[in-house]
Amino acid sequence: MKITKIDIYAIHLPLIEPFVISYDTYDTMPSIITKITTDEGIVGYGEAVPDEHVTGETWEGAYMMLKHQLAPAVIGQDPLCFEKIHDLMDKTVYLAPAAKAAIDIACFDIAGKKLQVPVYxxxxxxxxxxxxxxxxxxxxxxxxxxxxxxxxxxxxxxxxxxxxxxxxxxxxxxxxxxxxxxxxxxxxxxxxxxxxxxxxxxxxxxxxxxxxxxxxxxxxxxxxxxxxxxxxxxxxxxxxxxxxxxxxxxxxxxxxxxxxxxxxxxxxxxxxxxxxxxxxxxxxxxxxxxxxxxxxxxxxxxxxxxxxxxxxxxxxxxxxxxxxxxxxxxxxxxxxxxxxxSLNEKSGLGVDVDESIIKELCQFSCSVDGKEEGNE
CATH class of the missing domain: 3.20.20.120 (Enolase-like C-terminal domain)
Incomplete structure (x- = not known):
């Protein structure tokens, strides 16, 4: 099995009320959703929620890093080869943990769906x-x-x-x-x-x-x-x-x-x-x-x-x-x-993703094949 395409969506998740912590106040939560598709038609979803105060990544920077560096690096790779995927990402980009998590999580979602077991x-x-x-x-x-x-x-x-x-x-x-x-x-x-x-x-x-x-x-x-x-x-x-x-x-x-x-x-x-x-x-x-x-x-x-x-x-x-x-x-x-x-026993992450809501909340998006889907 090989990764053939990665769609990347930069979204704002709406909070019910502001989230206030020592270093910032959030009215919405900036997030990046990855959708990885394989040559077997299996789709996995991942997420990056970067925080410049903690992970050292901005929302915009993590998106661009996924688009230009990390996603291209793993195209053609077997998503079940977790060690190799991380080695490739680490050789491509120093640190950037949230951006890498978006790839990692989607690969585990795919692996679970392929083997028909929950990620755990x-x-x-x-x-x-x-x-x-x-x-x-x-x-x-x-x-x-x-x-x-x-x-x-x-x-x-x-x-x-x-x-x-x-x-x-x-x-x-x-x-x-x-x-x-x-x-x-x-x-x-x-x-x-x-x-x-x-x-x-x-x-x-x-x-x-x-x-x-x-x-x-x-x-x-x-x-x-x-x-x-x-x-x-x-x-x-x-x-x-x-x-x-x-x-x-x-x-x-x-x-x-x-x-x-x-x-x-x-x-x-x-x-x-x-x-x-x-x-x-x-x-x-x-x-x-x-x-x-x-x-x-x-x-x-x-x-x-x-x-x-x-x-x-x-x-x-x-x-x-x-x-x-x-x-x-x-x-x-x-x-x-x-x-x-209490988690369910569905395969992969066990979460049904509503792509219509992703598109509704999306600020800009792209695919690693270069076809623009947003208004960067």
Missing amino acids: QLIGGRYHEKFPITHVLSIGSPEKMAQEAAERVEMGYRSFKMKVGTEVMKDVERIKAVRERVGDAIDIRVDVNQGWHNAATTLKGLRALRKMNLDWLEQPVDADDIDAMVEVKAKSDVALMIDEGLHGMKEMREIIAKRAADKVNIKLMKCGGIYPAMKLAHMAEMAGIECQIGSMVESSVGSAAGFHVAFSKKVFKSVELTGPLKFSKDIGNLHYDVPFI
């Missing part, structure tokens, strides 16, 4: 039956975040990921307001998205939060400052998760060597897709580090890919893949039994 059967088989879904609270006033949390508890949610990362003591007020509103039985995870920058500020915040019974604290310091994570971990009894500080094997080796985190947040858009995500999970497992699968707020395509990885390995203890729940219109039909997710 290709990477270890199904271990988990279901995962609880954590609701993500965007940055807002303490009152607004507490009210939203209370409403979600009524809907059945038992855990929250709080986005903070402004002034540390204002963030403390937000966290205390939510804890007081939902009580001690609800799990609260705090994601700073690097917003506290250094160990000193982070430790100041943690001292003020000593009685808040946090599940864990995620990426409080600048991404490249692994040593600051080491200092925070050594001086605090709150579990520490690394996110933006982990991209690929280079960072994972340093995290393991320095024992810089209790948990790692693996995202397909940061590491390059399903295949490299599994490599990171194996490394973490050998080091006794728990894993989470997170997302860059992806559609049903990218979210399903992340779920297949999470469901296939014991080392994954949590998931944060709630993009489809945040969109007013999605390109696929990934199903949530709120507050749980």
Whole structure:
């Protein structure tokens, strides 16, 4: 089987309400959808949700890289040869993990459909039956975040990921307001998205939060400052998760060597897709580090890919893949039994993609054969 054509669509996914984190506010989520067709007529879908603050890629840049470099590099290749596909992409382009994930995910979708099994059967088989879904609270006033949390508890949610990362003591007020509103039985995870920058500020915040019974604290310091994570971990009894500080094997080796985190947040858009995500999970497992699968707020395509990885390995203890729940219109039909997710047994990603919605949301598109389909 060979890849014969790759269609690339740059779309804007409409959010129900703005998504606010420490470094940006999103009214829509820019995404790139790949549609890979093979000589056997099997079609697979992939997704890239680049973030210049995290992956180092812009939406426009990732699109152009897929069009001019990555897609041409894999035309004619067998989509089931994952190692070779990644080797070709790595030789063609340095880094660019989200763009590479768009190819990787589509290849796994094809492989599953070819072999008539779900993707998770290709990477270890199904271990988990279901995962609880954590609701993500965007940055807002303490009152607004507490009210939203209370409403979600009524809907059945038992855990929250709080986005903070402004002034540390204002963030403390937000966290205390939510804890007081939902009580001690609800799990609260705090994601700073690097917003506290250094160990000193982070430790100041943690001292003020000593009685808040946090599940864990995620990426409080600048991404490249692994040593600051080491200092925070050594001086605090709150579990520490690394996110933006982990991209690929280079960072994972340093995290393991320095024992810089209790948990790692693996995202397909940061590491390059399903295949490299599994490599990171194996490394973490050998080091006794728990894993989470997170997302860059992806559609049903990218979210399903992340779920297949999470469901296939014991080392994954949590998931944060709630993009489809945040969109007013999605390109696929990934199903949530709120507050749980339980994957189906359909082949490939198990997601039906509506190409009419892709075209509706599309800003520009192309095929690697050079036939323009948009208005670049």
